[in-house]
Amino acid sequence: MRALEDLIALLTRLPGIGRKSALRVAYYVLKSDGSFADALADRIRALKSQVVFCSVCGSYTETDPCPVCSSPGRDRSLICAVEQPQDVVTIEASREYRGLYHVLGGLISPLDGVGPENLRLPALMARIRAGDVTEIVVATNPTIEGDTTALYLKRLVEPTGVTVTRLATGIPVGGDLEYADRLTLARSFRGRTRL
Numbered sequence: 220m221r222a223l224e225d226l227i228a229l230l231t232r233l234p235g236i237g238r239k240s241a242l243r244v245a246y247y248v249l250k251s252d253g254s255f256a257d258a259l260a261d262r263i264r265a266l267k268s269q270v271v272f273c274s275v276c277g278s279y280t281e282t283d284p285c286p287v288c289s290s291p292g293r294d295r296s297l298i299c300a301v302e303q304p305q306d307v308v309t310i311e312a313s314r315e316y317r318g319l320y321h322v323l324g325g326l327i328s329p330l331d332g333v334g335p336e337n338l339r340l341p342a343l344m345a346r347i348r349a350g351d352v353t354e355i356v357v358a359t360n361p362t363i364e365g366d367t368t369a370l371y372l373k374r375l376v377e378p379t380g381v382t383v384t385r386l387a388t389g390i391p392v393g394g395d396l397e398y399a400d401r402l403t404l405a406r407s408f409r410g411r412t413r414l
């Protein structure tokens with residue numbers, strides 16, 4: 220069945236979905252009534268058309284600038300630098316952080332051909348030059364790439380007089396920000412150290 224195979228081929232491109240899972244999803248869609256398939260297709264299309272990148276911080280948003288960037292209640296002296304947009308969602312869920320964000324869009328990884336020029340660093344420097352910022356909190360994962368990126372940020376930012384700190388203990392070495400629980404993240408923010 221061509222249609223089934225086409226859907227399976229597409230589904231297996233999703234992270235964490237192997238052929239077996241793809242088959243289960245495809246048969247579920249086939250078995251369910253038409254409105255489910257329509258709703259699923261509609262929601263996927265809506266996600267791509269309604270969610271955009273915030274032009275200031277680079278996180279996912281339905282309004283530009285995003286609610287964090289446009290909130291008068293946020294501490295504008297603090298910018299938390301994260302690897303990817305979903306890290307903002309993780310940190311927001313911890314309710315521990317009241318500053319702003321900056322999505323780097325990746326981590327420096329020479330082996331993967333990712334250099335500083337591939338990150339959203341000019342945009343970060345422009346925000347720093349604009350004034351209010353006194354501290355950049357680097358919240359990259361404690362991996363070689365995360366460490367390299369944090370040190371690069373320190374060298375880049377410190378000449379401007381802005382302090383660069385890093386999330387402290389709590390996130391396990393080699394661990395992932397995405398999987399850190401709320402309490403761990405809260406502790407990491409409070410215990411952040413100067414780089």
Ligand SMILES: [Zn+2]
Pocket residue numbers: 273274275276277278284285286287288289
């Ligand atoms: Zn924003």
